[in-house]
Amino acid sequence: MKFYSPLTADFFPNEPDYEDEFYDEYEGCPLDGHDLLQYADAVDEAVKKDIADFNGNLMQYYREDDSVRRKVVRAVPNVDEVNGELVGSLWVDTDAPLTAEEQAVFCAYISGQYSDGWGEGFEQREIDVGDGKLYVHFWQDHDFELKRDVPDMTEFKKLLNRPKKPKMQLIGQDGNIFAIMGRASRLLKSSGQGDKAKEMRDRVMSCDSYQKALSIVSEYVETELSPSPTPKRDRGDAR
Known part of the structure; x- marks a missing residue:
């Protein structure tokens, strides 16, 4: 085989x-x-x-x-x-x-x-x-x-070829959820993910809490709240 x-x-x-x-x-x-x-x-x-x-x-x-x-x-x-x-x-x-x-x-x-x-x-x-x-x-x-x-x-x-999530900082930025959603939407559109931007906005607008809204945004763009990716391994010679 x-x-x-x-x-x-x-x-x-x-x-x-x-x-x-x-x-x-x-x-x-x-x-x-x-x-x-x-x-x-x-x-x-x-x-x-x-x-x-x-x-x-x-x-x-x-x-x-x-x-x-x-x-x-x-x-x-x-x-x-x-x-x-x-x-x-x-x-x-x-x-x-x-x-x-x-x-x-x-x-x-x-x-x-x-x-x-x-x-x-x-x-x-x-x-x-x-x-x-x-x-x-x-x-x-x-x-x-x-x-x-x-x-x-x-x-x-x-x-x-699945598009990577754009990175976006939350700490130190405007904490208004509409401002956050707008920034995330622009990042997604600029990376060719306009459909994801609309999907994210629809989900954020229908959720019932600020924290849930942040979590939803963090599913589409990489923020401090996004799950940590698998760390890059050192280039050392180890099996």
């Missing part, structure tokens, strides 16, 4: 353009699978070199004594080009077909390996691509999914 998943990366150019709105001093420039295609050879080489350290088989870390362990012999991460984009691929050797339930268990395990196991270590590996450095992510913190066989890339794009 073969499973696919989207790839993203943080790119740190050797000569950064500090005027580039997409560049961040600490997070670099975000790249998706289409952007990564130009670096396919370097990423492929980095993956092969990294998995060589543990014989390439993620199943050696699987601890459950169940039918998945008995059926799945090897699970080896790699990268492939699919429909003009670079995506993560996983080669899976089995002794017998997996049931739907077993496949769900297996995919949950691989998702964990991508987020907190092998993938956590790999995304901290610096990949020199000539014009800068890459840090490649096999896992994303929004709606990550492994797909069996060749994926529909339009579905990946919907996940990866």
Whole structure:
């Protein structure tokens, strides 16, 4: 079997353009699978070199004594080009077909390996691509999914191109809820999320308390009240 998943990366150019709105001093420039295609050879080489350290088989870390362990012999991460984009691929050797339930268990395990196991270590590996450095992510913190066989890339794009929440400060600013709602609405519209701006306004106007209104606003723009995102991991060499 073969499973696919989207790839993203943080790119740190050797000569950064500090005027580039997409560049961040600490997070670099975000790249998706289409952007990564130009670096396919370097990423492929980095993956092969990294998995060589543990014989390439993620199943050696699987601890459950169940039918998945008995059926799945090897699970080896790699990268492939699919429909003009670079995506993560996983080669899976089995002794017998997996049931739907077993496949769900297996995919949950691989998702964990991508987020907190092998993938956590790999995304901290610096990949020199000539014009800068890459840090490649096999896992994303929004709606990550492994797909069996060749994926529909339009579905990946919907996940990866989902607009980020604009940041907006509450402390020290006008505390009037209409002023707050107006600022949030303008931020959403300027980031191409006019539909979200209207949805937010409608919800705020129908709620029955100031605190609830602030909470609703904080669902659409990132404020001091928004839930803390998953912290960025250090670029240290740790698995």
